[in-house]
Amino acid sequence: MLDLAIVGGGPAGLTAGLYATRGGLENVVMYEKGMPGGAITQSSEVENYPGITEVVTGMELMQDWPKQCMRFGLKHEMAEVSRVSRPQGRCFTIELSDGTSVSAKSVIVCTGSTPRRAGFKGENEFFGRGVSTCATCDGFFYREKEVAVIGGGDTALEEALYLANICSKVYLVHRRDEFRAAPSTVRRVLENEKIVPILKAVPEEVYGDAMGVQGLRVKKKESGEIVDIPVPGVFVFVGNDVNNQVLKQADGSFLCDVNEWGEVVVDLAMRTSEEGLFAAGDVRMMAPKQVVCAAGDGANAAIGAIAYVEYLHRENLC
Numbered sequence: 001m002l003d004l005a006i007v008g009g010g011p012a013g014l015t016a017g018l019y020a021t022r023g024g025l026e027n028v029v030m031y032e033k034g035m036p037g038g039a040i041t042q043s044s045e046v047e048n049y050p051g052i053t054e055v056v057t058g059m060e061l062m063q064d065w066p067k068q069c070m071r072f073g074l075k076h077e078m079a080e081v082s083r084v085s086r087p088q089g090r091c092f093t094i095e096l097s098d099g100t101s102v103s104a105k106s107v108i109v110c111t112g113s114t115p116r117r118a119g120f121k122g123e124n125e126f127f128g129r130g131v132s133t134c135a136t137c138d139g140f141f142y143r144e145k146e147v148a149v150i151g152g153g154d155t156a157l158e159e160a161l162y163l164a165n166i167c168s169k170v171y172l173v174h175r176r177d178e179f180r181a182a183p184s185t186v187r188r189v190l191e192n193e194k195i196v197p198i199l200k201a202v203p204e205e206v207y208g209d210a211m212g213v214q215g216l217r218v219k220k221k222e223s224g225e226i227v228d229i230p231v232p233g234v235f236v237f238v239g240n241d242v243n244n245q246v247l248k249q250a251d252g253s254f255l256c257d258v259n260e261w262g263e264v265v266v267d268l269a270m271r272t273s274e275e276g277l278f279a280a281g282d283v284r285m286m287a288p289k290q291v292v293c294a295a296g297d298g299a300n301a302a303i304g305a306i307a308y309v310e311y312l313h314r315e316n317l318c
C-alpha cells in the first residue's frame, strides 16, 4: 500500500514528490507515462522561472528536478495511469494501462492540460518558433512588435488584451463576426486601439524560415480573399483539453467535482471534494498555467497529503 501516489511527472508532480518524501512520507510513487519534466520541456525559451537569470530551454530548466526528488526517496514508475478510483473504504485504487493496479492512502493528480491546435498549415512546424499557445510565457519575446491571436473565446480575448499591454499591435483573427467571450471582455477588446479584429477569417498558413515565423495568411470566408499579416508571433487559443481522464469512473462520473470546463475543483490547499485526493498544476481550476504556479501547487498538495496520511495513522483508519 502506497502512502501517496502522484499521477503525472511535470513541475507539479515532481514538486509534490519532493515535498512529500522530504516531509516524511515513505512509500511515494510518481507515475509518469513519459520522461519526467512535463509540458515545459517542449519550450525552447524560458525566462520567467524565478532565480534562473539566463534564458534556458524547458529541458534545461527541468533536467535536475527528478534527481533532487529521488534523493529523498521518491520512486518513479514510467507507466500510464488509466483510472484512479475508490471502490470501497478509504483506499484509492490506481489502475495502470497495463492492467495492473496498486492501492494508495492518498493521491495527487498532476496530469496537466493540453491546448488544442487549430490545424492550419505550418502550425506544428513553427510551434515554439513563433507559434505559441501561451501569452504569459511568450508575449514578452514580441515586445513592441505586432502579433496575431487566433480564436474568439474568453481565452483568446483575454490573452489579446494581455498582449496589447506588451505588443505594438494585436491582430485578432476569428472565424465568425460574433465572439463567444463574455460581453464585458468583448467590449474591452473592441475599445482597445491596439487590437485589430479580422473577422469571418480562418487561418490558412503560417510561414517563415529557419529563424522562425514571418507571417500568417488568413482567408476571408465570404470573399475567399487571402489577407497577409506579416507578424513574427502567432498565438493560438482555440480551446483547451484538461487531462482529467484518470478521474473518470466506469459509470462516466468523476471521482471528485470538476467544473463545467472539466477542471478539477480544489480549495486553497489543493484539496478536491474527495478526502485524501488532491489536484495540482494545470489540471486544477483557475490554473495560471505557469511552471512556478504548478510547482507551488505541488508543494501545497504534498503538505496536505502528509497531514492527511498522518491523520489516518493517528486515528488507526488504515
Ligand code: FAD
Binding pocket: 007, 008, 009, 010, 011, 012, 013, 031, 032, 033, 034, 035, 036, 037, 038, 039, 040, 041, 042, 043, 044, 045, 046, 047, 048, 049, 079, 080, 081, 082, 110, 111, 112, 113, 128, 134, 137, 138, 243, 246, 280, 281, 282, 283, 288, 289, 290, 291, 292, 294
Ligand atoms: P504538465 O507539465 O503538463 O505535466 C503533466 C504530466 O503528466 C506530463 O508529463 C504527462 O506526460 C503526465 N501525464 C498525463 N496523464 C498521465 C497519465 N494518465 N498517466 C501518467 N502520466 C500522465 N510556463 C512558464 O512558467 N513559463 C514558460 O515560459 C512556459 N512556456 C511554455 C511553452 C510551451 C511550449 C508549453 C507547452 C508550456 C509552457 N509553459 C510555460 C507552461 C508550463 O509548461 C505548464 O504550466 C506546466 O508545465 C504545468 O505543469 P503540470 O505539472 O501541471 O503539468
Ligand code: NAP
Binding pocket: 117, 118, 119, 150, 151, 152, 153, 154, 155, 156, 158, 175, 176, 179, 180, 202, 203, 237, 238, 239, 240, 261
Ligand atoms: P472556447 O470557448 O471553446 O473558444 C474557442 C474559440 O476558438 C472559439 O471562438 C472558436 O470559434 C475558435 N476555434 C475553435 N477551433 C478553431 C479552429 N480550428 N480554427 C479557428 N478558430 C477555432 O475556448 P476557450 O476560450 O479556451 O475557453 C474554454 C472555456 O473556458 C470556455 O467555456 C470559457 O468561457 C472558459 N474561460 C473562462 C474565462 C473567464 O471566465 N474569465 C477565461 C478563459 C476561459 P467559434 O466561436 O466559431 O466556435
